[in-house]
Amino acid sequence: MKIRLLTALFVSVFIAGNTHAQSLTEVVEDFKPSSVNQAGREYPQVNSEGRVRVQVEAPDAKYVQLDIGGVKYDLKKDDNGLWTGESAQQDEGFHYYQLNIDGASVPDPGSLYFYGAGRWGSGIEIPAGDQDFYAVKDVPHGQVREQIYFSKTTNGMRRCFIYTPPGYGKDASKRYPVLYLQHGGGENETGWSNQGHANLIMDNLIAEGKAVPFIIVMDNGAWTMPRGERPAAGNWPPKGWADGFMNTLLNDIIPMVDANYLTIADPEHRAMAGLSMGGMQTRVITLAHPEKFSYVGMFSGGSITTDDLKDSPDFSKNIKLVFVSYGSREIENGRTGFGGDPKANTEALKEAGMNTHFYVSPLTAHEWQSWRRGLHEFAPLIFKN
Amino acid sequence: MKIRLLTALFVSVFIAGNTHAQSLTEVVEDFKPSSVNQAGREYPQVNSEGRVRVQVEAPDAKYVQLDIGGVKYDLKKDDNGLWTGESAQQDEGFHYYQLNIDGASVPDPGSLYFYGAGRWGSGIEIPAGDQDFYAVKDVPHGQVREQIYFSKTTNGMRRCFIYTPPGYGKDASKRYPVLYLQHGGGENETGWSNQGHANLIMDNLIAEGKAVPFIIVMDNGAWTMPRGERPAAGNWPPKGWADGFMNTLLNDIIPMVDANYLTIADPEHRAMAGLSMGGMQTRVITLAHPEKFSYVGMFSGGSITTDDLKDSPDFSKNIKLVFVSYGSREIENGRTGFGGDPKANTEALKEAGMNTHFYVSPLTAHEWQSWRRGLHEFAPLIFKN
Structure with a gap:
């Protein structure tokens, strides 16, 4: 149980730090569902800056991360057990990504899946000027x-x-x-x-x-x-x-x-x-x-x-x-x-x-x-x- | 933190209970990788009785479940953070399933994905006599x-x-x-x-x-x-x-x-x-x-x-x-x-x-x-x- 408590503490501190960092960066609030979402899914989303916002329900998770472009971004949990968060700006075009839920690397249940990086996993499309x-x-x-x-x-x-x-x-x-x-x-x-x-x-x-x-x-x-x-x-x-x-x-x-x-x-x-x-x-x-x-x-x-x-x-x-x-x-x-x-x-x-x-x-x-x-x-x- | 501790306690008791129940049921140890696994993946597996065994790495998860045929089966964690567990016997043929990681319903990263139940998700194939x-x-x-x-x-x-x-x-x-x-x-x-x-x-x-x-x-x-x-x-x-x-x-x-x-x-x-x-x-x-x-x-x-x-x-x-x-x-x-x-x-x-x-x-x-x-x-x- 000691390890669990320490992990929880570390995660809390880390999330708090991250929230602070994000408040210093203005995120443009014009997110839209990705064009390669599963039918009817609202998330993942992309904004005009090329940031990716994901959302997943995981009421009992200690932490959830968005793993894209070799960087892991911490998500924040709301009172309903929904975790939400966004990445830094991504280049135009298609990117593979995944979610990390308490250490498990899994596909995002909202996206379509594509084979790359040796696995079937999530993909996102950042609208390109020449699309x-x-x-x-x-x-x-x-x-x-x-x-x-x-x-x-x-x-x-x-x-x-x-x-x-x-x-x-x-x-x-x-x-x-x-x-x-x-x-x-x-x-x-x-x-x-x-x-x-x-x-x-x-x-x-x-x-x-x-x-x-x-x-x-x-x-x-x-x-x-x-x-x-x-x-x-x-x-x-x-x-x-x-x-x-x-x-x-x-x-x-x-x-x-x-x-x-x-x-x-x-x-x-x-x-x-x-x-x-x-x-x-x-x-x-x-x-x-x-x-x-x-x-x-x-x-x-x-x-x-x-x-x-x-x-x-x-x-x-x-x-x-x-x-x-x-x-x-x-x-x-x-x-x-x-x-x-x-x-x-x-x-x-x-x-x-x-x-x-x-x-x-x-x-x-x-x-x-x-x-x-x-x-x-x-x-x-x-x-x- | 109180809720977290209580949940952890409940999960521990529940897993212990489940382990006991499983020891009463003999599971035939002839599991093989499913025919619809992603290339090179060892899990999920199926045995000659039609049980499904899944395994996923989730070192910081409180609980992981296999969700198949309308039933959720608790998995057990080993010292390396690998969760493993199996279902009751399933009918011959194809079944949709998913994993539940701390309340998040996600595809199993080991299986191929199929569209059913309104989502792209995991599938498993129980070998059929007439396959x-x-x-x-x-x-x-x-x-x-x-x-x-x-x-x-x-x-x-x-x-x-x-x-x-x-x-x-x-x-x-x-x-x-x-x-x-x-x-x-x-x-x-x-x-x-x-x-x-x-x-x-x-x-x-x-x-x-x-x-x-x-x-x-x-x-x-x-x-x-x-x-x-x-x-x-x-x-x-x-x-x-x-x-x-x-x-x-x-x-x-x-x-x-x-x-x-x-x-x-x-x-x-x-x-x-x-x-x-x-x-x-x-x-x-x-x-x-x-x-x-x-x-x-x-x-x-x-x-x-x-x-x-x-x-x-x-x-x-x-x-x-x-x-x-x-x-x-x-x-x-x-x-x-x-x-x-x-x-x-x-x-x-x-x-x-x-x-x-x-x-x-x-x-x-x-x-x-x-x-x-x-x-x-x-x-x-x-x-x-």
Whole structure:
């Protein structure tokens, strides 16, 4: 009981201190329910400053915290057992978060759930100035299809999601290019449509005539080091780390898609892109097999160097575009991943004669708003001829 | 602080009492992770008796409970702050559940999440003797497609999920019948594929040659009474209650599907079925518009009476099959919903000359295993000629 009393005391003091701190910060009282709340739920909410306010009923809890962006914010309890509190300002776009109730990390029962950080958990949407590009509009819509298939590589059934553009299949003689689009570490095949809105981004770009219609295949590239193995320092990604997914992609996924969808099944009409870990997989796979692809996109996931070209002589011959993007806050913080300065690397590639494009997402970090914008910039540049 | 101490004391006593009660009940120690856990999670688990064991880290919690089947089970805390405990035996099949942490009802961070009971929350799967009929097998698989469309009735964008059978679209001249399949109250358009496995049930039936391939449209039939209105006693569903979804179905959904999918767009090749509230909607809509449908299925959602036929003279002329099913526990408990004894009603319909089928799911209640089995029995009976 001693520990309980001490904890309670500590929490009380801590909450009191926090309340004082908050009274010094003006919070703009224009909170509205988040656009990714469960149907009919009033909380979580977001205000015009980008603060997140959560509320949860936990009458017997000692403390409740909002855990977002790596910071835990203490909530305050009212007489009805409702805990309420808000975060500091968050960047525009989508963020994962969770609640901490007396030490238990749990999803917020008010939000929709998304797979990231290795779990299904809460997500929140801070309205962005440019959110129109992924809004649901009354334009022709493509479909996102759950595709179950057998993989020889993994000797089991797998699942992916496949975006087919508006009008797909109406004319069976019309065939489409394909983009293989990968999620990041701790995410899965649901990310690019659920929180990335890849389908809505494409529907809107196609409606505006800014991108040609193409198929997008979103599969699960999850990968962990074999138990006990660690890469040598400075040697990340370790040699062979992407082989499992590469084999699955080349031997199972691409043949399955070409056999079952209206694809143009040649390298000129095949692209690969990914975010973070998916960008690193894109780099490794397209350098190893430049005969399979023509367009390469890496969103917050490294870059291609002129040294890479020496090891993969066909890469510069075959690849028509290398697209590299980052969030501006990643660049500010020097968190641009592996293989050196992505901007300098991409400029060096251009000087070496390749067609490259480097994009920086304004005021976003290693998060989905950077990657939505990355896809939105990348898609209009590919399959144009 | 007094209240806190008293609560802590009460909880301690209560847990001690519960421990004693559990030591009197033998629990078979063959628990395995649930098949609907998040990737890599060890908990929740299920044993061969159908007990559910959950475990959650909540070092500072006063009490944690497992809330399943309308009963709350107290968990016990170990020295590491891990709370563990198990439920009584549960029926075979899928159940919604949640955790209660110091009064907060939250999803279990170990399970996948499903929409039911008006929330996205935890689900658990008790292995069923007949689970093979909805297993993921190496057979040709159809697709489940997310379809976004504009509705004039609701003046906004809507979403549904559409199952297309294996091979759909390979031959654009091959067209398919359509089943409109509705979820229950507190559920939405995701239920029939996520927890109902409608797609897997169909893939397996088609692979075995037991059902003809058809399209399934799963839309959102959510409906609540207008604020402040209550139906007169004994008058449920109230007159007009299904009009909103009926208008959306007839004026938006069916035309959208017939315009965009390879349907046979006539009443002979159109069925409607639903579970619970969706069964009641099926009843109201097919009685009001028997010129639109040929097959009717109601799973734990009422039945059709000979009185209904008097009010809808074309119903018995047009409808080729009325299928009614319930879980055996619903029948045992007399919880067979609205409009009298479903078995007697269905037998009376047969005597009146209609083709009917009455099915009872063994040892299941008003839950998904009853409805999976309902679809599995219904699907082979429709569109046979």
